[in-house]
Amino acid sequence: ETSLATVVAGCPLSSCLYNASGPLCTTAAELDAVGSSEAGAILSKSATLEKRQGNPSPRYFETTWGSINSMGLPNEGYRYYLDYAKRAATFNKPYFISVSGLGFEDNVAIIRALSGQEHVSAIELNLSCPNVPGKPQTGYDFEQSRVLLEMIFEHVTTPLGVKLPPYFDLPHFEMMAAVLRDFPIAFVTCINSIGNGLVIDTDQESVVIKPKSGFGGIGGDFIKPTALANVRKFYTLLDKDVAIIGCGGIKSGMDVFEHILCGASAVQVGTQLMREGVGCFARIAAELREIMGGKGYRDIDSFKGKLKTLE
Ligand SMILES: O=C1NC(=O)NC(C(=O)O)N1
Numbered sequence: 260e261t262s263l264a265t266v267v268a269g270c271p272l273s274s275c276l277y278n279a280s281g282p283l284c285t286t287a288a289e290l291d292a293v294g295s296s297e298a299g300a301i302l303s304k305s306a307t308l309e310k311r312q313g314n315p316s317p318r319y320f321e322t323t324w325g326s327i328n329s330m331g332l333p334n335e336g337y338r339y340y341l342d343y344a345k346r347a348a349t350f351n352k353p354y355f356i357s358v359s360g361l362g363f364e365d366n367v368a369i370i371r372a373l374s375g376q377e378h379v380s381a382i383e384l385n386l387s388c389p390n391v392p393g394k395p396q397t398g399y400d401f402e403q404s405r406v407l408l409e410m411i412f413e414h415v416t417t418p419l420g421v422k423l424p425p426y427f428d429l430p431h432f433e434m435m436a437a438v439l440r441d442f443p444i445a446f447v448t449c450i451n452s453i454g455n456g457l458v459i460d461t462d463q464e465s466v467v468i469k470p471k472s473g474f475g476g477i478g479g480d481f482i483k484p485t486a487l488a489n490v491r492k493f494y495t496l497l498d499k500d501v502a503i504i505g506c507g508g509i510k511s512g513m514d515v516f517e518h519i520l521c522g523a524s525a526v527q528v529g530t531q532l533m534r535e536g537v538g539c540f541a542r543i544a545a546e547l548r549e550i551m552g553g554k555g556y557r558d559i560d561s562f563k564g565k566l567k568t569l570e
Contacts, residue, residue, distance in 0.1 A: 260557075261548045261551040261552050261556065261557055261558065262557065262558040262559070263275045263276070263299070263544055263547060263548065263558075263559065264558070264559070265299070265524050265525050265559050266502070266524070267300065267353065267381070267420075267445075267446055267502050267504065267524060267525050268353070268355075268380060268381035268418035268419075268420060268445035268446055268502070269381075269418055269445065270300070270353035270380045270381065270418075271353075272299035272300050272352065272353060272525060273299050273352065274297055274298065274299030274540065274544050275299060275515070275519070275523075275524070275525040275526060275547075275559055276297070276298060276299055276515065276525070276526055276527075276528060276540050276543055276544055276547075277293070277298040277299050277300040277301070277302055277525065277526075277527055277528075277540075278293050278298055278301070278302050278527060278528060278529075278532055278537075279302070279506050279527035279528060279529030279532065280302050280303065280304055280305050280357035280383060280385065280422065280527075281304060281305070281328075281330070281529055282529050282530070282532045282533035283532055283533060283536070283537070284301070284302060284303055284304045285303075285304040285333065285334055285335065286335070287343055287346065290303065290343060290346075290347065291346070291350075292536075292537045293537055294347060294349075294350030294352065295350065295537070296537035296538070296540045296541065297540040297541040297544050298352070298537065298540045299352060299353075299525065299540075300352050300353040300354070300355060300380070300525075301347050301350065301352060301353070301354045301355070302354075302355040302356075302357060302383060302527065303334075303340040303343070303354075303355070303356045303357050304333075304334045304335075304340075304357065305332055305334060305357040305358065305359035305385045305388060306334050306335075306336065306337035306339075306340050306356060306357065306358055306359065306369060307332055307334055307336065307337070307359060307360060307361055307365065307369075308336065308337065308360060308361070308365045308368060308369060309336045310334070310335050310336040310339070311331075311332055311333055311334055311336070312333055313330050313331035313332055313333025313334075314329050314330060314331030314333075314390065314392075314469070314470035314471075315469050315470060316469060317467065317468050317469055318330050318331065318468050318469060318470055318475075319468070319533075320458060320467040320468050320475075321530075321533070321534060322458060322479070324479050324480040324481055325477065325478050325479010325480050325481060325482070325508075325530050326477070326478045326479050326529075326530040326533065326534075327456055327457075327458045327467065327468060327475040327476065327477055327478075328390070328452065328468070328475050328476050328478070329390040329468050329469075329470035329471050329474065329475035329476065330390060331390050331391055331392075331470060332359055332361075332388055332390070332391060337356070337358065337369045337372065337373065338372075340356045341356070341372065341373060341376060341379065344356075344376060344377070344378035344379050345377075345378055347378060348378040353380035353381065354378060354379060354380050355379075355380055355381045355382070355383050356373055356379055356381075356382055356383070357382075357383040357384075357385050357422065358370060358373070358382055358383070358384050358385060359384075359385035359388050361391065361394065363406070363407050363410055366384065366407060366410075366411065367410050367411060367414065370382060370384070370411055370414060370415050370419070371414045371415075373417060374414060374415045374416050374417045375416045375417060376417070379417055380417075380418070381417060381418040381419065381420060381445060381446070382415070382417055382418070382419045382420070383419075383420050383421070383422050383446075383448060384411065384419060384420070384421045384422065385421075385422045385451070386398035386404060386407075386421050386422060386423060386424070387422055387423055387424035387450075387451035387454075388451070389424070389451070389452060389454030389455055389475075389476045390454075390470065390471070390475060390476060392470070392471060396424050396454065398421075398423050398424040398435070398451075399424060401431075401434045401435060401437075401438055404435070404438050405438045405441070408421075408438065408439075408441075408442045408444075409442075412442050412443070418445035418446075419444060419445060420444055420445045420446030420447060420448060420502075420504070421439070421444060421446075421447055421448070422448040422451055422506075423435065423447060423448065423449050423450060423451065423489070423493075424450060424451050424454065425449070425450040425451070425453050425482070425485045425486070425489055425507075426489060426492075427485070429492075432489075432492045432493065432496060433496070435493075436492075436493065436496035436497055439493075439497060439501070440497065440498075444501060445501070445502065446501060446502040446503070446504050446524075447493050447497065447501060447502075447503055447504065448503075448504040448506055448527065449486060449489035449490050449493055449503060449504070449505065449506065449507070450482070450485065450486045450489045450506060450507045451476065451506070452475075452476025452477055452478045452482070452529075453476065453477040453478075453481075453482050453485060454476050454477075455471075455474045455475070455476070456474070456475060456476070456477035457473055457474055457475075458473070458475075459473075478507070478508075478529050478530040479508060479510075479530040479531075480508055480510075481508070482507045482508050483507055483508025483509075483514065483517075484508075485507065486505060486506060486507025486508050486518070487505075487507075487508075487517055487518065487521050489507075490503050490505045490518055490521040490522055490523050491521040491522055491566065493522075494521060494522025494523075494564055495522070502524040502525065503521075503522050503523050503524060504523060504524065504525050504526065504527060505518030505519070505521065505523030505525070505526040505527070506526065506527040506528075506529060507529075509526055509527075509528050509529075509531060509543070510528075510530070510531035510534075510535075510539075510543070511543060511546055512543055512544070512545070512546025512547035512548070512549060512550050513546070513550060514543075515543060515546075515547045516547060516550050516551075516562075519559055519562060519563050519564075520562060520563075520564070520565060520566040521564070521566055522563060522564040522566075523563070524559070524563065528540070528543065531543075
């Protein structure tokens with residue numbers, strides 16, 4: 260029997276697959292559905308200080324290869340996701356809350372309120388939302404990231420990880436890793452959507468989403484190579500006690516296998532979850548077990564991080 264069990268932020272996960280923050284995790288009903296599925300954990304939509312409507316619709320569009328979104332952080336406000344924690348505990352799996360305050364003060368206030376709370380297994384600090392007009396992604400500003408993490412770690416006791424944007428230039432990986440090494444982060448989730456892409460409807464000769472003149476975060480097939488590279492790079496740059504969570508382009512067991520080969524301890528499913536619903540976790544987990552069995556791997560650690568280079 261092959262095991263997909265893994266540990267993230269000190270929490271045991273029965274399956275190394277769970278939901279990416281964003282799709283189908285904003286309401287209690289959506290979170291319940293993740294809890295009732297084969298997902299190994301429950302992760303909330305990124306929370307802001309107050310409830311937020313987000314950007315005007317249409318703000319999500321599915322393509323054959325993936326998705327474009329400019330949701331603008333619609334969510335119920337962090338108190339809602341804190342209140343949900345006691346219900347999350349009934350699903351006997353870790354419950355993580357994603358936080359994306361609209362400024363440093365909001366992030367600190369939210370994290371101070373969440374820290375130490377029962378049934379909140381870990382916090383995923385989102386440094387990479389590309390869709391709040393006028394707000395740059397903190398993850399692309401290394402000094403601001405350091406300042407924010409210094410403020411956060413003065414107050415937090417709950418295990419905390421960061422959700423990073425994709426990086427494309429090798430010095431940028433080094434610069435972000437140098438920041439992260441100075442803090443006791445529990446995990447790093449690579450990657451968020453590739454920001455500010457554009458999808459066109461050629462019949463209408465128009466963009467397909469309303470916010471930001473059609474610019475939005477790209478998810479799905481095309482971002483997998485970038486996601487894999489970010490997982491691999493941070494796996495090699497950071498201490499092995501920092502779990503790397505792979506996110507980006509996962510829709511099959513083979514995609515999960517690739518992320519784990521690069522060093523992922525667990526993976527998150529976003530676009531494919533939006534497309535298929537929570538049944539995707541059981542399907543993808545079964546495909547991964549099949550692949551592992553065929554290769555003679557009994558558990559994740561047998562091949563985690565063991566991607567070969569060509570000598
Ligand atoms: O971090 C985020 N990434 C995305 O691709 N979209 C959402 C959003 O717009 O709320 N946030």
